[in-house]
Amino acid sequence: MNWKDRLDLYERLMRLDKPIGILLLAWPTLWALWLSGAGRPDPIILWLFALGLVLMRSAGCVVNDYADRNFDPHVARTKDRPLAAGQVSTKEALLLAAGLALLALLLILPLHNRLLIELAVVAAFLAASYPFTKRFLAIPQAYLGVAFGFGIPMAYAAHLGAVPAIAWWLLAGNVFWAIAYDTEYAMVDRADDLKIGIKTSAITFGKYDVAGVMIAYACTLGLLAWVGWRLRLNWPFYAGLSVAACIAGYHYTLIRERNPARCFKAFLHNNWFGAAVFAGIVSSGWFH
Secondary structure (H helix, E strand, C coil), rough: CCCHHHHHHHHHHHHCCCHHHHHHHHHHHHHHHHHCCCCCCHHHHHHHHHHHHHHHHHHHHHHHHHHHHCCCCHHHCCCCCCCCCCCCCCHHHHHHHHHHHHHHHHHHHHHHCCHHHHHHHHHHHHHHHHHHHHHCCCCCHHHHHHHHCCCCHHHHHHCCCCHHHHHHHHHHHHHHHHHHHHHHHHHCCCHHHHCCCCCCHHHHHHHHHHHHHHHHHHHHHHHHHHHHCCCCCCCHHHHHHHHHHHHHHHHHHHHHHCCCHHHHHHHHHHHHHHHHHHHHHHCCCCCC
């Protein structure tokens, strides 16, 4: 195998060919960067976080495939992943994940922010441990929400040198959002997951899966609205939340019949939910 083929395998292992994960990680981080930066995030911090989240999401994907290497061959959607198909060794995967995580950490060292570095170590632990929670947590999607939302306290630490309570409320909102979108994702693989014994919210919720998704969206929107009220954000923020609520309503039409293809479409469409909230945050700063 030549080096171009090897790089292609690594790209697939890092899921760079499927950017939805990067986007779902980016939106809550961008929410926090704009809020903690009072609508004017530091450009250097912004770029470092952008590079860092790509590196950490890539590392997380590699660890996820390592953790699921014995399960993925039995799932139709994942059986052709490089590790599952035996195209990449476990040693290669672990070295790649470690290298990506190390690069992400090196990015923030020049900021000389001890709290940020400490939070980055926690973020790395969350990313590395999430794949294994599917063995014992009934709703591992909640853990995913913490892992995917940990850029929120990091953004506040980068800008303010501290993590105020409002950051944790914003993180809580992201946890519910992750439960919503990743349950939609889990509904796609429910039949395979039941066979191999993996735990997911779609299995835990059972016949109440659709209701669980919509309740999670409602909690997300409620927590975001409360954050906006506490920060005295202007009406465009609530307009963005209204658009996000309409998007959540559209997702109900996609998932209510539990068709796997439509559930996956709803999952992918969450990019627009995050974008609507972000647009509301940014445009709120234009009105005083």
